[in-house]
Amino acid sequence: MQRIKLKEDFFTQLQKVIAADRLLLDEPMSKHTTFRIGGPADYLILPASAREVSAVLVIAREHGLPVTILGNGSNVLVLDKGIRGLVLKFDATMGRISHTGTTVKAGAGASLGDVSRYAAAHGLTGLEFAVGIPGSIGGAVFMNAGAYDGEIGCFVAAVTAVCPDGKLKRFSHADIRFGYRDSAFQHNRCIICEVELTLAAGDDDAIGMKMTDYTTRREAKQPIEMPSAGSTFKRPPGHYAGTLIEQAGLKGFKIGGAQVSGKHAGFIVNAGGATATDVLSLIKEVQRQVHERFGVRLQPEVRIFGEE
Ligand SMILES: Cc1cc2nc3c(=O)[nH]c(=O)nc-3n(C[C@H](O)[C@H](O)[C@H](O)COP(=O)(O)OP(=O)(O)OC[C@H]3O[C@@H](n4cnc5c(N)ncnc54)[C@H](O)[C@@H]3O)c2cc1C
Numbered sequence: 001m002q003r004i005k006l007k008e009d010f011f012t013q014l015q016k017v018i019a020a021d022r023l024l025l026d027e028p029m030s031k032h033t034t035f036r037i038g039g040p041a042d043y044l045i046l047p048a049s050a051r052e053v054s055a056v057l058v059i060a061r062e063h064g065l066p067v068t069i070l071g072n073g074s075n076v077l078v079l080d081k082g083i084r085g086l087v088l089k090f091d092a093t094m095g096r097i098s099h100t101g102t103t104v105k106a107g108a109g110a111s112l113g114d115v116s117r118y119a120a121a122h123g124l125t126g127l128e129f130a131v132g133i134p135g136s137i138g139g140a141v142f143m144n145a146g147a148y149d150g151e152i153g154c155f156v157a158a159v160t161a162v163c164p165d166g167k168l169k170r171f172s173h174a175d176i177r178f179g180y181r182d183s184a185f186q187h188n189r190c191i192i193c194e195v196e197l198t199l200a201a202g203d204d205d206a207i208g209m210k211m212t213d214y215t216t217r218r219e220a221k222q223p224i225e226m227p228s229a230g231s232t233f234k235r236p237p238g239h240y241a242g243t244l245i246e247q248a249g250l251k252g253f254k255i256g257g258a259q260v261s262g263k264h265a266g267f268i269v270n271a272g273g274a275t276a277t278d279v280l281s282l283i284k285e286v287q288r289q290v291h292e293r294f295g296v297r298l299q300p301e302v303r304i305f306g307e308e
Pocket residue numbers: 034068069070071072073074075076090108132133134135136137138139140141142143144145146147185190191192193222223224228229230231303
């Protein structure tokens with residue numbers, strides 16, 4: 001693995017836009033993914049504003065560098081040789097949350113749990129389902145994350161994003177074309193910077209009870225104590241991926257350090273020292289056996305970045 005060679009002024013240009021403590025070189029991605037797996041990114045940048053995102057995109061384009069976007073890294077598998085070019089990671093640096101009436105605005109890096117708790121603290125209902133999903137609000141919109149009785153797309157009124165030409169664009173709910181674990185952002189390469197949500201006034205006790213119920217159910221059923229990227233596969237029409245995997249006898253099945261969780265077969269966990277290669281091999285083996293047994297082709301929900 002070799003870092004992409006750059007024209008001399010590239011770094012000077014980046015330093016003019018991004019503060020030194022938010023510009024990391026050869027940063028291990030295992031520190032930035034909930035799987036705790038992944039080789040180094042050449043350059044990891046923590047943007048603080050849409051203006052910075054736009055400026056970085058312009059510099060990257062000028063130097064022909066690929067740009068990868070990361071939120072909390074809770075739905076990604078980064079391969080063992082890492083990511084060439086720039087990674088823009090959205091975290092609390094760009095995670096301001098505010099509200100006016102029933103409209104909540106959040107920077108893309110705000111944690112979904114924090115947005116859910118912020119809404120609850122202001123008597124707003126709708127986001128209770130999201131309290132235990134460990135992503136950023138930007139990643140949640142990109143994925144149209146959902147659980148129990150809700151999906152983030154149902155509450156998104158608008159999104160402000162930086163598009164590949166470096167320009168800021170406002171997307172309405174209709175523009176985003178939410179589908180099952182799908183949104184326009186998976187197809188248009190625009191980078192989500194701010195999300196506007198429409199919630200409803202609710203009853204504090206009812207909101208609190210729902211959040212406690214969902215948290216208890218998650219703790220009982222999911223291997224949240226182990227590093228993972230959540231559900232490995234999308235729900236195939238008419239089935240549950242976890243049930244098919246369990247019925248194929250694969251609960252607890254292991255390749256290297258990657259294991260089909262013994263608690264919930266829909267999750268692949270890092271049982272200790274797993275490499276991305278272990279996880280990929282396990283994904284392929286699970287797909288093969290489930291297809292052989294039930295004729296169902298499981299599609300990964302987890303997104304895969306980097307070099308093998
Ligand atoms: C224990 C556990 C439980 C989970 N439970 C659920 C669940 O119940 N429901 C569910 O839907 N998911 C669940 N997940 C998966 C994951 O948390 C969600 O998909 C989450 O929305 C991903 O957000 P993220 O910020 O971590 O995104 P990342 O994993 O960092 O990125 C995911 C994708 O979004 C893109 N992306 C991220 N931020 C932006 C942005 N600002 N602009 C453009 N693109 C962006 C990335 O490029 C990548 O393709 C779970 C994961 C774990 C580990």
